[in-house]
Amino acid sequence: MTSTPLPIENQQQNLDRVFLGELEVSRDRIAGPYGSxxxxxxxxxxxxxxxVERAIPTWAIIVAIAGFFVLTIFSLLFLLVKEDKVVGGYEVRISNPTGTLTxxxxxxxxxxAWIWQDLQGRAAAAREIIASVTSSVH
Known part of the structure; x- marks a missing residue:
């Protein structure tokens, strides 16, 4: 019998470290490729x-040019084809009075979509680690 793991919001977290992209949050420090x-x-x-960027796909341009010599008017309809593409990403930034890591x-x-949800869960876990360390310092 297998059990389905609970979503990260419903699990009791007892983590020693959390990775947010290239950044590692642990109880003693936050480490990144360019410092800690x-x-x-x-x-x-x-x-x-x-x-989201919208553009004419390469294949539609090629078909429109190649078809221009066969069916002039109909081949131009391929230039109406649009393709949506997601570009960019998510920035993770951790700041404190001594500096910032990104x-x-x-x-x-x-x-x-799933990376956004995963990063939000990891950020919540990192905030818990930071809160527990900050409360024990004060």
């Missing part, structure tokens, strides 16, 4: 920097 910060007093921000998590159309 103390955990106490830090703030975690996750910003959606993705966008990480960028790129996304595409297939992964944008």
């Amino acid at each position: 910060l103390p955990t106490a007093g830090s703030t975690v921000f996750v910003t959606n920097m993705s966008r 990480s960028f998590v790129p996304v595409d159309a297939r992964s944008a």
Whole structure:
């Protein structure tokens, strides 16, 4: 008999470390590729920097050009085809009075929604770690 794991919001968290992109939040420090910060007093921000771009796909341009010599008017209809593409990603920023660390998590159309949910859950877990460290310091 297998059990389905609870969503991250409903689980009791007893984590020692959480990864947010390239950043690692632990009880003693927050580490990134370009330095580290103390955990106490830090703030975690996750910003959606993705966008949807609409463009004519390459295949439609090629078909319109190739078909121009066969069916002039109908081949131009292929230029009306549009394709939506998700570009960009999510920025994770952790700040405290001594500095700021950032990480960028790129996304595409297939992964944008689940990565956003995953990052929000990880950010909540990181905030819990930071809150427990900050409360024990004071």
